[in-house]
Amino acid sequence: MPRLTKDEKPAVRFTLNGRAVSPEAPPRMLLSDLLRHEIGATGTHVGCEHGVCGACTVQVDGAPVRACLMLAQQAQGCDIRTVEALAEGPELSPLQAAFREHFALQCGFCTAGILMTLDALFASQPEADEATIREALSGHLCRCTGYAPIVQAALAARNRIKGGPIDA
Numbered sequence: 594m595p596r597l598t599k600d601e602k603p604a605v606r607f608t609l610n611g612r613a614v615s616p617e618a619p620p621r622m623l624l625s626d627l628l629r630h631e632i633g634a635t636g637t638h639v640g641c642e643h644g645v646c647g648a649c650t651v652q653v654d655g656a657p658v659r660a661c662l663m664l665a666q667q668a669q670g671c672d673i674r675t676v677e678a679l680a681e682g683p684e685l686s687p688l689q690a691a692f693r694e695h696f697a698l699q700c701g702f703c704t705a706g707i708l709m710t711l712d713a714l715f716a717s718q719p720e721a722d723e724a725t726i727r728e729a730l731s732g733h734l735c736r737c738t739g740y741a742p743i744v745q746a747a748l749a750a751r752n753r754i755k756g757g758p759i760d761a
Contacts, residue, residue, distance in 0.1 A: 607668045609634065610678035618665035625649045625660035627668075628675060636676035636705045640734070647733035650706035651675050655717075657710040676705035679712060687753040688712055688746075697746035699737035707733050711747050715754055723748060 602617035609632065616631050625642075628634040628651070637660055640648035644659040651660045652674040679686040685693065688708055698704040707730060714721055714729045721729070726747045727740075735743065 603666070605666050605669050607670060608672045610674055616665075620664070620666055622665045623661055624651070624658075624663040624665045624668055624673075627665040628660060628673075634675045634677055638702055638705055640702065645734070646703065647706040647710070648703050650709045650733070652709055652713050655713060657713045674709070674712075676708055679708060686712075688715070688750040691746040691750035691753060692743075695742050695746035695749060697738060697742040703733055703735045703737075707735070707743060711750070715751060719751070719755060721751060726751075 602619050604615045605618045605627070606613070606615040608614070609628075614632065616627060618627050618631070625637055625639050628637045629639065637651055638648040639661055640646035642661050644662040647659065649660040650657050652658070653663070653668065653671050655672070679689055688711055692698055692704065692708070710729055710733065711726070714726065718725060723744060726744055730740065730743065730747075
């Protein structure tokens with residue numbers, strides 16, 4: 594593999610929210626920084642920069658990943674989804690609508706990462722029960738809500754996604 598000069602920024606090619614992108618990224622740039630500062634996907638929040646808070650969670654090939662722990666160059670060839678991909682135009686996703694209806698966000702800083710984790714969970718486990726939802730959320734820090742409304746919203750969204758009533 595050829596060595597890069599100190600100022601070279603190789604392109605990284607991946608799919609972001611359904612469209613092909615190929616931004617330049619220095620070898621040690623974090624995916625969170627590339628998404629926010631170079632591409633403008635500012636829904637990916639950076640809280641702790643150590644992978645502890647979960648605010649920067651995105652989906653990489655369908656799995657929730659802390660974008661602050663992944664180098665941008667590791668995204669080569671991947672399918673990446675950010676919170677910006679959840680809504681269909683002005684229409685909120687069932688998960689986003691449930692969060693609004695159940696007051697599951699206050700300051701909103703952690704919400705994007707939580708939504709991306711829950712979206713991936715329901716894609717792989719549409720019947721996830723409360724214990725499974727709480728386990729999936731265990732890597733997210735929220736200092737405002739106390740988690741009760743987040744879990745209620747997740748359960749309601751699960752029901753809506755399955756075609757049932759939101760408050761069942």
